[in-house]
Amino acid sequence: MAEITLVEAVTQALAHELQADPTVLVYGQDIGVNGGVFRATDGLQQRFGAKRVLDTPLAENMIGGIAVGMAAMGLRPVAEFQFMGFIYPGLDHILSHAARFRNRTRGRLSCPIVYRAPYGGGIHAPEHHSESTEAMFAHIPGLRVVVPSSPARAYGLLLAAIRDPDPVVFLEPKRIYRAVRQEVPDSGEALPLDRCFILREGTDVTLIAWGASLKETLQAADKLAEEGIEAEVIDPATLKPLDIHAIIDSLEKTHRCVVVHEAARFCGLGAEVVAQINDYAFDLLEAPVQRVTGYDTVMPYYRLENSYLPGVGQIVSAVQETLDYPAGDRR
Amino acid sequence: MHKPRMHLLASFDIARLQYLDEQARPTQELPDFATPDTLQALYRQMALARLVDDRAVKLQRTGQLGTYPSSLGQEAIGVGVGGALEKDDVYCPYYRETGALLERGVEIEEILAIWGGDERGQDFQHAPHDLPLCIPIATQLLHAAGVAFALKYKREQFDEPPRVAVTCAGDGATSRGDFFEAMNLAAVWRLPVVFVVNNNQWAISVPRAAQTASKTIAQKAIAAGMPGLQVDGNDVIAVRAAVADAVARARNGEGPALIEATCYRLCDHTTADDAGRYQPKEEVRAAWQCEPLARLGNYLRGAGLWSDEQEEELQRELAEVLELALQGFAERPADMNTAMFDHLYARLPEALLEQYDQLAGQ
Numbered sequence: 001m002a003e004i005t006l007v008e009a010v011t012q013a014l015a016h017e018l019q020a021d022p023t024v025l026v027y028g029q030d031i032g033v034n035g036g037v038f039r040a041t042d043g044l045q046q047r048f049g050a051k052r053v054l055d056t057p058l059a060e061n062m063i064g065g066i067a068v069g070m071a072a073m074g075l076r077p078v079a080e081f082q083f084m085g086f087i088y089p090g091l092d093h094i095l096s097h098a099a100r101f102r103n104r105t106r107g108r109l110s111c112p113i114v115y116r117a118p119y120g121g122g123i124h125a126p127e128h129h130s131e132s133t134e135a136m137f138a139h140i141p142g143l144r145v146v147v148p149s150s151p152a153r154a155y156g157l158l159l160a161a162i163r164d165p166d167p168v169v170f171l172e173p174k175r176i177y178r179a180v181r182q183e184v185p186d187s188g189e190a191l192p193l194d195r196c197f198i199l200r201e202g203t204d205v206t207l208i209a210w211g212a213s214l215k216e217t218l219q220a221a222d223k224l225a226e227e228g229i230e231a232e233v234i235d236p237a238t239l240k241p242l243d244i245h246a247i248i249d250s251l252e253k254t255h256r257c258v259v260v261h262e263a264a265r266f267c268g269l270g271a272e273v274v275a276q277i278n279d280y281a282f283d284l285l286e287a288p289v290q291r292v293t294g295y296d297t298v299m300p301y302y303r304l305e306n307s308y309l310p311g312v313g314q315i316v317s318a319v320q321e322t323l324d325y326p327a328g329d330r331r
Numbered sequence: 332m333h334k335p336r337m338h339l340l341a342s343f344d345i346a347r348l349q350y351l352d353e354q355a356r357p358t359q360e361l362p363d364f365a366t367p368d369t370l371q372a373l374y375r376q377m378a379l380a381r382l383v384d385d386r387a388v389k390l391q392r393t394g395q396l397g398t399y400p401s402s403l404g405q406e407a408i409g410v411g412v413g414g415a416l417e418k419d420d421v422y423c424p425y426y427r428e429t430g431a432l433l434e435r436g437v438e439i440e441e442i443l444a445i446w447g448g449d450e451r452g453q454d455f456q457h458a459p460h461d462l463p464l465c466i467p468i469a470t471q472l473l474h475a476a477g478v479a480f481a482l483k484y485k486r487e488q489f490d491e492p493p494r495v496a497v498t499c500a501g502d503g504a505t506s507r508g509d510f511f512e513a514m515n516l517a518a519v520w521r522l523p524v525v526f527v528v529n530n531n532q533w534a535i536s537v538p539r540a541a542q543t544a545s546k547t548i549a550q551k552a553i554a555a556g557m558p559g560l561q562v563d564g565n566d567v568i569a570v571r572a573a574v575a576d577a578v579a580r581a582r583n584g585e586g587p588a589l590i591e592a593t594c595y596r597l598c599d600h601t602t603a604d605d606a607g608r609y610q611p612k613e614e615v616r617a618a619w620q621c622e623p624l625a626r627l628g629n630y631l632r633g634a635g636l637w638s639d640e641q642e643e644e645l646q647r648e649l650a651e652v653l654e655l656a657l658q659g660f661a662e663r664p665a666d667m668n669t670a671m672f673d674h675l676y677a678r679l680p681e682a683l684l685e686q687y688d689q690l691a692g693q
């Protein structure tokens with residue numbers, strides 16, 4: 001079996017569902033003949049026709065809005081926003097309608113929609129192409145927010161997202177679209193949308209990260225292992241609803257925790273993770289939970305983006321700090 | 332100065348449709364559907380809409396209903412539009428829709444429930460495919476385009492019968508991107524959708540002239556590449572005829588259309604508003620001379636199709652219908668407080684169980 005990248009796994013999942021379910025359709029800007037600017041829909045229009053794989057006019061509010069009407073009539077639209085930085089005109093429909101239709105009609109109509117968008121920094125793109133605003137979506141009741149971090153999880157989670165009866169914002173970490181190759185059987189088997197994935201087991205500290213940040217987080221775990229520190233690495237993957245219990249289970253072993261995300265810190269998802277650990281597992285902690293995040297600044301143009309993105313060194317230091325707590329000279 | 336020569340590339344006309352003039356005189360032969368029975372039925376529905384609105388405003392004044400948007404003076408649009416659809420077509424309303432909702436089979440009790448703060452009203456028992464009332468201005472226009480796409484898709488992929496989406500928005504809504512984006516897409520994709528604009532001359536306190544410098548709203552369709560027509564929105568026959576024609580075209584695969592129906596908002600924007608602050612009294616007085624219920628009533632009387640006795644009988648009948656609905660509304664059991672969780676997702680995520688139990692325990 002050929003090994004595929006994360007972006008090819010996205011294509012494979014879309015093709016699987018287009019094949020399996022005639023109510024599934026895929027639309028967005030340049031996604032037809034061109035196969036999307038990242039080639040996530042490469043070949044799909046050829047295979048499934050222009051009536052199910054459609055190029056739209058250039059209007060993100062429209063891309064967000066028509067999905068609501070399509071889904072309310074029983075279709076399963078998968079809408080692509082070209083970049084997360086351009087999803088904002090579509091927010092009105094995602095937040096005000098897709099997330100609310102089921103509740104508003106007391107279950108009469110619903111919105112099984114997947115809104116896909118490539119997100120995150122690190123690809124030397126122009127302004128507006130590198131943001132990570134997953135927490136904005138995670139704040140909204142009625143939505144699910146899913147971020148894959150490997151080809152296999154991209155495939156299994158996207159299948160689950162398309163089959164889910166409610167709207168899912170599916171954010172694809174474009175920095176690792178082609179970072180690794182993996183064998184991903186086209187089995188049609190979905191992964192659960194309410195479970196964390198333990199990527200590495202360990203007993204000394206729990207590292208929580210998602211999307212592209214997992215690359216540095218796993219590297220940090222390797223580095224720590226060289227010093228005899230065993231980190232457990234957890235990928236929540238589904239950021240909303242969050243499987244806090246898997247995190248607590250891990251803390252039962254490690255008693256220490258570092259959350260990593262490239263989004264800005266203030267009101268970032270790390271804050272929610274810390275708050276929930278406070279609620280449910282305060283007594284388990286040997287040290288305050290650390291956050292390693294992007295700065296509370298505008299995402300810089302790419303010359304400075306590596307200064308902005310959390311690096312391996314910062315993660316390792318944060319772990320050291322939780323292990324050293326309470327530091328003698330600070331007390 | 333030399334003036335460069337150019338050639339004409341495109342030109343367009345905007346037509347206005349009217350069957351009954353301001354004095355209720357026919358301006359032309361009435362359309363085929365305008366049989367005595369149908370006209371009397373249209374009159375009845377407009378009278379019912381007016382009665383429901385009137386009572387709803389009173390209920391709000393006495394604290395039995397939340398904020399309510401009346402459609403006083405705009406009944407011909409709702410009733411004309413609603414009556415032009417087939418049962419299986421899909422209506423995508425905005426919020427000022429009493430007449431259309433009644434035509435679609437939505438219960439008076441459901442309408443009252445919605446404005447009485449109860450989502451269950453949006454679970455239309457007799458209009459299961461219609462979209463719920465929509466508050467964010469103009470957004471329903473894009474939903475209608477999506478609905479129309481789905482109807483076309485199902486016809487092509489699954490051989491379902493042809494169905495049409497119809498939607499309505501106010502004049503203020505035409506300033507929003509959603510309006511342009513929906514028309515643009517509908518024309519490019521040739522979707523079976525009809526956009527109706529209730530041009531009641533006001534968006535809360537902002538008059539039509541401050542909304543757009545366009546001579547008509549109908550002409551905005553031209554830029555999108557679809558037909559645009561203006562109708563006298565105080566003439567229910569014209570509204571019904573124009574919408575029925577556009578619906579038939581759409582059903583026949585001939586694409587979308589825009590219909591601007593002009594009228595006047597003879598009421599406050601909602602019960603939370605005071606139109607006396609901005610509507611000129613003279614203008615309102617003049618607008619009352621054109622209102623749609625009297626227009627059709629006067630025509631029917633002039634044609635010998637309506638009498639004082641019939642009017643009395645109708646008012647008696649409608650009062651009974653209303654009383655029954657009010658009784659149902661008053662006796663409606665309150666929703667469970669946990670209902671706010673029950674339809675948030677198809678299945679309540681584990682992560683919300685604790686909050687659910689907390690609320691249930693209150």
Ligand SMILES: Cc1ncc(C[n+]2csc(CCOP(=O)(O)OP(=O)(O)O)c2C)c(N)n1
Pocket residue numbers: 427466467468500501502503504505529531533534535596600
């Ligand atoms: C997007 C949005 N902006 C503002 C409002 C508040 N608002 C409610 S109705 C209204 C005026 C709408 O006027 P128009 O479209 O002409 O419809 P009408 O109420 O006159 O029928 C406004 C500004 C809203 N509901 N949605």
Ligand SMILES: [Mg+2]
Pocket residue numbers: 501502503529530531532533534535
């Ligand atoms: Mg208006």
